[in-house]
Amino acid sequence: MKYPKLREIKGALISFFTKSYTNKFPFAPHTPFKRYRGKPYYDKDKCIGCTACVNVCPTGALSFEDTDSGAGAKRTLKIRWDICIECGQCELNCLTAEGIKLSQEFDISTTEKRADLHQNIEKEMIRCEHCAEPIACRDHLVWTIKKIGPLHTSNTSLIAFQQQALSIKTTVSRSKEKFVRADRFRVLCPHCRREAVFTS
Ligand code: SF4
Ligand code: SF4
Numbered sequence: 001m002k003y004p005k006l007r008e009i010k011g012a013l014i015s016f017f018t019k020s021y022t023n024k025f026p027f028a029p030h031t032p033f034k035r036y037r038g039k040p041y042y043d044k045d046k047c048i049g050c051t052a053c054v055n056v057c058p059t060g061a062l063s064f065e066d067t068d069s070g071a072g073a074k075r076t077l078k079i080r081w082d083i084c085i086e087c088g089q090c091e092l093n094c095l096t097a098e099g100i101k102l103s104q105e106f107d108i109s110t111t112e113k114r115a116d117l118h119q120n121i122e123k124e125m126i127r128c129e130h131c132a133e134p135i136a137c138r139d140h141l142v143w144t145i146k147k148i149g150p151l152h153t154s155n156t157s158l159i160a161f162q163q164q165a166l167s168i169k170t171t172v173s174r175s176k177e178k179f180v181r182a183d184r185f186r187v188l189c190p191h192c193r194r195e196a197v198f199t200s
Contacts, residue, residue, distance in 0.1 A: 026107075030106075031104075032104045032106055036104050036106065037086045037087070037088045037102045038086060038102055038103045038104045038105040038106045039081050039084070039086065039102070039103050039105040039106075039108060040079055040081075040084060040086070040090055040091065040100050040101065040102045040103070041079070041100070041101060041103055041119060042077060042079060042099065042100050042119055042121045043098060043099055043100070043101065044121045044122075046096055046098040046099050047077065047094075047096070047098075047099030047100065047121060047123070047139075048095065048096055048099065048123070048137055048139040048140040048142075048143045049064075049075045049077060049123035049125075049136075049137030049139060049140055050095045050136075050137070050140050051064050051075075051077070052093055052094065052095045053089075053090035053091075053093060053094055053099070053100050054077070056089045056090060056092075056093045057089065057090055058085070058087060058089065059083050059084065059085055060080075060083065061079060061080045061081070061083045061084035061085075062077070062078070062079055062080075062090060063077075063078050063080075064076060064077045064078065065078075066125060066134050068127075068132075068134065072124060072125075073124075073125035073126075073127050073134040074122050074123065074124055074125055075122070075123045075125050075134070075137055076120055076121070076122050077120070077121050077122075077123070078118055078119070078120050079100075079118055079119045080117065080118050081108055081117045081118060081119075082108075082114050082117045082118075086102060088102055095143075096143065123137040123138070123139060123140075124137065124138045124139075125137055125138070126138050126141060126161065126187060128187065128188050128189035128192050129160075129186045129187050129188060130179070130183065130186065130188055130189075130192040130196070131189060131191070131192050133189045133191075133192075135157070135187070135188075135189050141158065141161050142165070144158065145158055145161075145162055156184060156185055156186075156188075156193075157186075157187045157188055157193065159185070160185055160186050160187045161187050164187070178199065178200075179192075179195055179196040179199050179200040180200055181200045183196045183200060184196050184197060184200065
């Protein structure tokens with residue numbers, strides 16, 4: 001006859017008198033550990049629409065789309081929770097450090113369709129004043145100017161954007177086809193900036 005080892009008896013006694021590791025979820029709520037990584041959420045006010053998080057997402061759970069309805073260009077950023085692995089790379093690499101945060105939500109079981117498991121946010125985009133191509137999100141330009149301070153004056157598009165934000169009139173009459181010298185001081189996409197500098 002084999003006698004139980006002392007080590008196993010000791011383990012059994014300890015677990016008998018200590019708190020259980022398991023809990024009654026889903027019949028009782030479960031509070032995850034403090035550093036638990038759960039579902040990520042965009043913060044519409046703190047995200048600037050730079051898409052850095054989209055570039056680092058290893059599963060493609062994050063994506064964006066730029067659309068122009070005529071009334072205004074916008075960027076839609078999307079999180080798909082059904083393919084997110086909650087790795088936290090988006091939060092770690094967020095440009096503002098506050099645009100996307102992982103929550104403590106761990107239970108993503110649902111009766112909804114898979115396509116409904118997402119969060120979308122929309123950001124206003126600034127367009128090139130010559131060709132109307134979207135350049136960047138308004139919040140991204142505002143954030144950049146704030147971040148680099150007086151250094152933004154080395155970029156004419158940022159100067160023009162800042163002047164418009166301060167309601168300083170910069171509009172000049174210009175030809176749609178060819179650039180005039182004053183166009184250099186407008187909000188332009190890189191392509192039009194190059195044309196304006198070399199042809200006016
Ligand atoms: S937690 Fe990871 S997988 Fe999920 S959205 Fe962020 S980067 Fe992508
Ligand atoms: S601000 Fe952060 S959350 Fe928003 S697009 Fe940039 S990296 Fe992503």
